[in-house]
Amino acid sequence: MNIDTKYVLDTMIKYLNIPSPSGKTTAALEEVRRQFEDMGIGTVKTKKGAVIATIEGENTEEEKTISAHIDTLGAMVKGIKPNGRLKIVKVAGGTWTTLEGANVYVETRHGKKYRGTILPVYASTHIYGAAARETVRTDDNMEIRLDEIVKSKEDVKKLGINVGDYVHIDPLTEITDNGFIKSRYIDDKSAVAMVFGICKYLKDNKLKPKYTTNFFISNYEEVGHGVSAVPEKTTEFVAIDIGTVGGEQESDEFSVSIAAKDRSTPYDYDLRSKLVDIAEKNNVYYKIDVYINYGSDATQAMGQGFDFSFACIGPGVDATHHYERTHISAIENTMKLLIGYIMEE
Numbered sequence: 493m494n495i496d497t498k499y500v501l502d503t504m505i506k507y508l509n510i511p512s513p514s515g516k517t518t519a520a521l522e523e524v525r526r527q528f529e530d531m532g533i534g535t536v537k538t539k540k541g542a543v544i545a546t547i548e549g550e551n552t553e554e555e556k557t558i559s560a561h562i563d564t565l566g567a568m569v570k571g572i573k574p575n576g577r578l579k580i581v582k583v584a585g586g587t588w589t590t591l592e593g594a595n596v597y598v599e600t601r602h603g604k605k606y607r608g609t610i611l612p613v614y615a616s617t618h619i620y621g622a623a624a625r626e627t628v629r630t631d632d633n634m635e636i637r638l639d640e641i642v643k644s645k646e647d648v649k650k651l652g653i654n655v656g657d658y659v660h661i662d663p664l665t666e667i668t669d670n671g672f673i674k675s676r677y678i679d680d681k682s683a684v685a686m687v688f689g690i691c692k693y694l695k696d697n698k699l700k701p702k703y704t705t706n707f708f709i710s711n712y713e714e715v716g717h718g719v720s721a722v723p724e725k726t727t728e729f730v731a732i733d734i735g736t737v738g739g740e741q742e743s744d745e746f747s748v749s750i751a752a753k754d755r756s757t758p759y760d761y762d763l764r765s766k767l768v769d770i771a772e773k774n775n776v777y778y779k780i781d782v783y784i785n786y787g788s789d790a791t792q793a794m795g796q797g798f799d800f801s802f803a804c805i806g807p808g809v810d811a812t813h814h815y816e817r818t819h820i821s822a823i824e825n826t827m828k829l830l831i832g833y834i835m836e837e
């Protein structure tokens with residue numbers, strides 16, 4: 493398969509550079525829509541703001557839907573302190589430790605962006621000694637230091653910053669010469685990039701999917717209600733989401749992970765087996781894995797009562813929801829499996 497890896501990586505970097513924490517995904521989704529339309533692929537926007545792009549297949553009676561979520565973890569202003577520092581809360585999960593020292597932009601409702609840094613209240617060892625090292629990081633002791641001359645709540649208010657403003661955290665993307673991809677939010681922007689890579693592959697090779705295929709770019713996965721309004725003819729739903737590498741997991745950073753079960757449910761056994769068969773037929777490196785603290789667009793869809801078979805696959809990613817890392821070969825294996833799946837009876 494002649495997958496255009498450079499295109500996929502360029503697309504990934506583009507979306508990593510458009511902040512899209514859960515609840516503030518409009519700008520990224522506008523770009524998603526533009527990119528599909530530029531490829532000549534029709535889209536619809538759901539009322540909830542998600543984008544569904546559809547490529548017609550040989551069979552138009554039954555459809556396959558493949559999802560990738562554009563939303564990521566993030567943070568939000570919870571309050572403005574009397575000293576001009578910002579109290580913040582996390583949007584979705586993750587840990588404070590990964591955000592300590594992170595540079596950010598605070599975006600006001602009018603689109604103005606202010607630079608700052610996430611720090612613990614007890615940051616300086618010169619001042620706080622052991623407390624700086626040993627204090628457990630919590631919502632109560634993490635804050636934003638704005639790179640503005642602000643000494644009071646009023647000073648901050650004058651900038652236009654308010655409770656509810658989003659905090660955009662620098663993704664720190666780096667791709668090494670030997671193919672490692674390091675960044676925050678590989679979950680799940682790698683999947684969004686792969687969707688475009690797959691569409692380009694189909695187009696470059698003039699391939700028509702066996703079944704009409706919908707690409708569902710969802711926008712609330714990280715907070716537990718990703719997909720809604722799935723196209724009615726969908727009989728199979730495959731979420732592209734990261735495989736978890738580390739601990740006792742089977743997944744690695746070079747293979748595609750095929751989920752057998754996550755926190756809430758086993759995945760559909762027959763569809764999972766079909767994906768394994770397709771992987772073997774196409775010489776795709778894969779791992780089957782059971783995830784612990786994990787859900788996907790597919791499991792969230794089942795929780796909402798949709799009626800279709802469901803699966804979840806994705807590149808193995810180390811240190812998920814922290815400073816994540818995967819390898820280009822995991823991306824390629826995931827794409828090969830998906831292309832095999834789209835072209836399969």
Ligand SMILES: [Zn+2]
Nearest residue numbers: 679680733734
């Ligand atoms: Zn995810």
